[in-house]
Amino acid sequence: xxxxxxxxxxxxxxxxxxxxxxxxxxxxxxxxxxxxxxxxxxxxxxxxxxxxxxxxxxxxxxxxxxxxxxxxxxxxxxxxxxxxxxxxxxxxxxxxxxxxxxxxxxxxxxxxxxxxxxxxxxxxxxxxxxxxxxxxxxxxxxxxxxxxxxxxxxxxxxxxxxxxxxxxxxxxxxxxxxxxxxxxxxxxxxxxxxxxxxxxxxxxxxxxxxxxxxxxxxxxxxxxxxxxxxxxxxxxxxxxxxxxxxxxxxxxxxxxxxxxxxxxxxxxxxxxxxxxxxxxxxxxxxxxxxxxxxxxxxxxxxxxxxxxxxxxxxxxxxxxxxxxxxxxxxxxxxxxxxxxxxxxxxxxxxxxxxxxxxxxxxxxxxxxxxxxxxxxxxxxxxxxxxxxxxxxxxxxxxxxxxxxxxxxxxxxxxxxxxxxxxxxxxxxxxxxxxxxxxxxxxxxxxxxxxxxxxxxxx
Amino acid sequence: xxxxxxxxxxxxxxxxxxxxxxxxxxxxxxxxxxxxxxxxxxxxxxxxxxxxxxxxxxxxxxxxxxxxxxxxxxxxxxxxxxxxxxxxxxxxxxxxxxxxxxxxxxxxxxxxxxxxxxxxxxxxxxxxxxxxxxxxxxxxxxxxxxxxxxxxxxxxxxxxxxxxxxxxxxxxxxxxxxxxxxxxxxxxxxxxxxxxx
Numbered sequence: 001x002x003x004x005x006x007x008x009x010x011x012x013x014x015x016x017x018x019x020x021x022x023x024x025x026x027x028x029x030x031x032x033x034x035x036x037x038x039x040x041x042x043x044x045x046x047x048x049x050x051x052x053x054x055x056x057x058x059x060x061x062x063x064x065x066x067x068x069x070x071x072x073x074x075x076x077x078x079x080x081x082x083x084x085x086x087x088x089x090x091x092x093x094x095x096x097x098x099x100x101x102x103x104x105x106x107x108x109x110x111x112x113x114x115x116x117x118x119x120x121x122x123x124x125x126x127x128x129x130x131x132x133x134x135x136x137x138x139x140x141x142x143x144x145x146x147x148x149x150x151x152x153x154x155x156x157x158x159x160x161x162x163x164x165x166x167x168x169x170x171x172x173x174x175x176x177x178x179x180x181x182x183x184x185x186x187x188x189x190x191x192x193x194x195x196x197x198x199x200x201x202x203x204x205x206x207x208x209x210x211x212x213x214x215x216x217x218x219x220x221x222x223x224x225x226x227x228x229x230x231x232x233x234x235x236x237x238x239x240x241x242x243x244x245x246x247x248x249x250x251x252x253x254x255x256x257x258x259x260x261x262x263x264x265x266x267x268x269x270x271x272x273x274x275x276x277x278x279x280x281x282x283x284x285x286x287x288x289x290x291x292x293x294x295x296x297x298x299x300x301x302x303x304x305x306x307x308x309x310x311x312x313x314x315x316x317x318x319x320x321x322x323x324x325x326x327x328x329x330x331x332x333x334x335x336x337x338x339x340x341x342x343x344x345x346x347x348x349x350x351x352x353x354x355x356x357x358x359x360x361x362x363x364x365x366x367x368x369x370x371x372x373x374x375x376x377x378x379x380x381x382x383x384x385x386x387x388x389x390x391x392x393x394x395x396x397x398x399x400x401x402x403x404x405x406x407x408x409x410x411x412x413x414x415x416x417x418x419x420x421x422x423x424x425x426x427x428x429x430x431x432x433x434x435x436x437x438x439x440x441x442x443x444x445x446x447x448x449x450x451x452x453x454x455x456x457x458x
Numbered sequence: 459x460x461x462x463x464x465x466x467x468x469x470x471x472x473x474x475x476x477x478x479x480x481x482x483x484x485x486x487x488x489x490x491x492x493x494x495x496x497x498x499x500x501x502x503x504x505x506x507x508x509x510x511x512x513x514x515x516x517x518x519x520x521x522x523x524x525x526x527x528x529x530x531x532x533x534x535x536x537x538x539x540x541x542x543x544x545x546x547x548x549x550x551x552x553x554x555x556x557x558x559x560x561x562x563x564x565x566x567x568x569x570x571x572x573x574x575x576x577x578x579x580x581x582x583x584x585x586x587x588x589x590x591x592x593x594x595x596x597x598x599x600x601x602x603x604x605x606x607x608x609x610x611x612x613x614x615x616x617x618x619x620x621x622x623x624x625x626x627x628x629x630x631x632x633x634x635x636x637x638x639x640x641x642x643x644x645x646x647x648x649x650x651x652x653x654x655x
Binding site for chain 2: 029115119
C-alpha cells in the first residue's frame with residue numbers, strides 16, 4: 001500500500017433519476033471510483049433511503065414524475081441540511097440552474113455529463129464537505145478556547161446574575177452592567193458576547209475612563225486623515241471595529257457631555273461619522289456598557305444625559321459585591337487556585353482550614369479582582385501542597401478594623417485608608433472613589449499619615 | 459525477464475486479441491500491439507477486421523455508443539482470450555459526452571478510441587509516438603477494468619480516472635503497488651511491476 005500519495009476518501013452517494021439507464025450508468029461510474037452508491041428512481045424511494053442512511057452527496061434529476069428534483073431537494077434540505085445536493089438537468093438553461101442554486105443546491109450538471117466536469121464536481125463537493133466539517137470542528141475548538149472564565153457563584157445573588165446573562169445573551173438588547181470595582185463587569189459582558197449569536201464577531205473593549213475627551217472621540221468614532229494635528233492616517237474607530245460583534249464601554253459614567261451626545265446619535269442611527277469625516281458609516285454592533293458609578297445620581301446633578309441613560313439601560317445587570325455573598329468566596333478561591341497553579345506550573349495546592357477561614361472573614365472591598373490577586377500572590381508565596389493564611393496579603397489576615405476603646409479616630413482612619421489603598425492596588429482614583437473623597441484629599445491624607453506603597457505592602 | 463514471464467502464466471487467458479478497424483493505419487496498429495505485448499505476459503495478436511454490427515451513433519450526437527461495440531466484442535471473445543477493439547471513432551455513452559475507452563469489468567472485452575488521443579486534435583503538431591503511448595496507456599487502463607480493478611485515487615497509478623489527455627500523460631503507465639497486488643499476474647510483466655511474493 002502506498003501511503004505517500006493522497007487518496008481521496010470514498011463518499012456515500014445517492015443518485016435519484018426516473019430513467020433506469022441514468023441511475024445504472026452513474027451508479028457504476030461512481031462505484032468504479034470507489035464510492036458507495038445507492039440509487040432511487042423516484043422521490044418517495046429517495047426519501048425512504050435518506051431516512052435510513054446518511055449520504056455525503058445526492059445527485060437529483062430535476063425532471064421526474066410526481067415530486068420533482070427541486071421539490072425533493074427542498075424536502076431533503078429540511079431533513080438532511082448537511083447533505084450536498086447536485087441537480088442534474090437534461091438541458092442546461094440559466095433558468096433551471098438559477099432555480100436549483102437558489103433552492104440551495106451546491107451545483108448543477110447537464111446531461112450528458114462531460115466526464116472531466118463530473119469528476120471535478122465530485123472532487124470539489126468532497127473538498128467542500130471536508131472544509132465545512134473542519135470549519136465546524138475549528139469553531140468548536142475556538143469556542144472552547146475563547147470561552148471566558150465561567151462566572152462562578154453558588155449564592156442566590158450570583159445565580160440571578162447568571163440567569164440574567166443567559167436571558168439577555170440571546171437577544172441583541174443593549175445591556176448596562178452596574179457594580180463596584182472588581183465585581184466582574186467585564187467578565188459578565190464577555191459572557192453575554194459569547195452566549196450571543198455574535199460570538200464569532202469581535203468583542204471590543206473601550207475603557208472610557210482611561211482616555212481624554214478628544215482621544216476618546218477618535219478612539220470610538222475613528223477619524224479621517226488630517227482631521228486634527230497628528231491624524232496622519234485614516235483611523236477606524238472602535239464602533240467600526242466591533243462591526244458584527246459586541247462593543248463593551250467600561251466606565252461609561254466618565255464620558256463628557258459632548259461624547260454623550262455623539263454616543264446617543266450612534267446608538268440611534270447605528271452609523272458612525274468619523275471625526276473630520278462627512279459620510280456616516282453603517283455599523284452593526286451590540287452595545288454593553290458598564291459603570292461603577294450611580295448614573296441616576298449623575299443625572300440628578302446634570303452630569304449624565306437621561307436620554308442616553310435610558311438608551312443604555314435597556315437591560316440592567318447588577319453585579320453584587322463579594323461581601324454580600326460570602327458563600328461564593330470558597331468556590332471562587334478554589335477556581336483561581338486551580339487556574340494559577342496550572343498557569344504557573346506549580347504543584348497542585350489546597351487551602352489550609354485557617355487559610356480558607358481568613359478568606360471568608362475578610363470583607364473584600366476590591367471584590368473578585370482583589371480575591372484573584374490575593375490567590376495569585378499566595379500561589380507564588382506559598383509552599384505546595386498547602387496554602388496557609390500567612391501566604392495571603394497582610395490586610396486579608398489582619399483583624400478587621402474595630403474601633404477599640406484604646407484606638408484614636410486618626411488610627412482607625414489610617415488603618416482604613418491603608419486597607420482600601422491595598423485593596424485597590426494603590427490606584428489613587430479608585431481608592432478615592434471607594435472612600436468617597438476626592439483624589440486631592442486622599443493624597444493629603446497619605447502624606448499626613450506618612451503612607452507609602454512599598455512599606456504598606458511590605 | 460523470461461523466467462518471470464513463465465511464472466506469470468495466465469490462468470484461463472491465453473491471448474489478447476486486438477481488433478483494429480479498417481480506419482486505423484496498419485503500421486500504427488502494429489506499433490500499438492508491439493508496445494502492449496512488451497507489457498503483458500501473454501501473447502498479443504493483431505487481427506484487423508470489420509465490426510460485427512455497424513457502429514451506432516448516440517441519439518442526435520456525433521459519438522458512437524461504446525457500450526454496443528463492447529457488447530459485440532464480448533460475444534465474439536471466446537473462453538481463454540480477451541478481445542480489445544481499437545477504433546478511430548469517437549466513443550460516447552448515453553449519459554457521458556465521450557469516453558477514451560470502455561471495458562467490461564471482470565469480463566473479456568474492452569474498446570479504446572484514438573479519436574481524442576492525438577495532439578493534432580488539440581491544435582498541436584501530430585506526434586504518432588505520443589499518440590501510441592497514450593493508446594497503450596488506455597489499453598492497460600481498460601485491461602485493469604477487465605481484470606476487475608476499479609479506479610484508483612493514487613495520482614501516479616494507471617488506474618486513476620482520466621478525462622483528458624493531460625491526465626493520461628500525467629498518470630504514467632504503471633500500476634500502483636496496491637492495484638498491482640490486486641491484478642492477476644498475467645496482466646503484468648516483471649519489467650514494470652514486481653508482483654508480490
